Amino acid sequence: MGTGSIKGFGVALTIGVAASLFTALVVTRLIFDFLLAKDLLKSIRMLHIIRASQLNFMALAGPAFILSWTIILVGVGYGIFGRGAKCLGVDFLGGDNVTLRFGEKVEVDKLREAITRAGIPDPLIQYQMDLGGGPQLLRITSAYDTGEKVAAVLTNGFPAAKFEKAALDKVGPTIGKEIQRTAIVASLLSLFGILVYVAFRYELSFAVGAVLAVIHDVLMTIGCYCLAGREFNAPTVAAILTIIGFSINDTIVIFDRIREDLKLGVRGTFRELINQALNQTLSRTIITSGTVFLATLALFIFGGGAINDFAFAFLVGIITGTYSSIYIASALVLWWHKGQRPATGSGVTLESTASAREPASSRA
Template sequence: LVDGVPVAQAATEALQKAFPAAGIVLAGEEVIGSQIGQDLQRDAFWSILLALAGMLIYITVRFEFGFALGAIVALAHDVLITLGIFTLLDRQVSLTAVACLLTILGYSVNDTIVIFDRIREDMKLDQRTPFRALCNLSINQTLSRTLLTSFTTLLATGSLFLFGGGAINDFALCMIIGLVAGVYSTVFIATPVMLAWYKGRRPGLAAAK
């Protein structure tokens, strides 16, 4: 309150007095209490958790659990890095940020599946090369695609960050952080975690699927 008057109303009246010809009106007003804030945090947590669980199930069915584990660890890395840097920059973790995190999850898992699919194809074509070397070859084969698609997306989000305002600016910043983290995790985390799970042996999908 400002002198007993709600802040939104007081601000509107001040602007109306300063710019009488502008026709300024109060279009709407929302008050978010602590309980609603807690509800939003809970819903955000469950939405991200359910997204990760759904991806875990899908990749397990489509590939194997070892592949799914590598992808989920990489996605968790993306979320934590993005949230950490976003918080360090003193940005508010709002519903816009949650929407951005879900977007990053979808974008990053797509890149990871592209690499995993190439690994599976190379396994069908080459039964002799050690699995670790085969994974490294598959990553190199898809590296240019990963970098180019991420770079073009960064150009778009960079424009939004520079010229957008308010929530758009926050969304763009969150996307930029997530894209960079996603490129790193796709190449350097997902496959190594999967390799650690199999511990030098080849998964059983080489001749199937």
């Protein structure tokens, strides 16, 4: 459904996921078989960032739910009523992106004044780092078919700055509308696929909780993006689709633990069982989200242009995706059942279940 860079990102990500799945199922198995055959593996130790935590996550579910949706309303509301079409970049509205090299930096206000005086309204002017840590570049977004004029105005108006055109990208209004359409359709299809998958694997309450948590993450990212004064372009759409996949991944891990405890017939209220599942998966959540966050932070700091836009959106998504798995998805499942656990067996305590899952090597 995607176009241009979005489709390219989707193809690359699909290949990466397939390769990762093959590695996890085949290559990792072969490595462990070899280590066991050679008697090189004596025990398996798992890293525990937090041991035996007993945090009452669900006690804060209500206030956290209200706070997050308040932030969403403020951010999205500012984007719609405060900035309007200025939130959308060239990829959605159409226009020209001209990138200039320079020898001497000129104040943005002076550049905007010169461009506006030349009859080109509302230019977006940004200094950005070049990809790979090169020198800064000047990036200017303007109306369609005005990029050449912008470059000429600045080159002639500021000779001491030694402006030199590095690139010029044009997106027609028709193409911009097509990108808008495909972005919306791709996002909706992703959410529908998640709803069907989670409902099939678990039950409807889990599916609704997962999808609403993902919607929460997308809206939170959009709100923060608007509040940061950034423009939505194709890389932002790619980041949002990545956030959808990342968020549901962490949620599924927590749901798996909840379902496992339900099947084991662990004694306790449904609230206690969900809190237990969240505490049991807390170390895994911190490790996974932390490593992805650090890698994305490096892209945000050192990447320029489209990579910086993608990294900013994904950083927000990592934080809100981790948060929503706990305080949105899990809380919605609890509220769906009105605090009553689904019908299961009984006979296993929360403490004995946690002890049984802990490897002998880590208890020693």
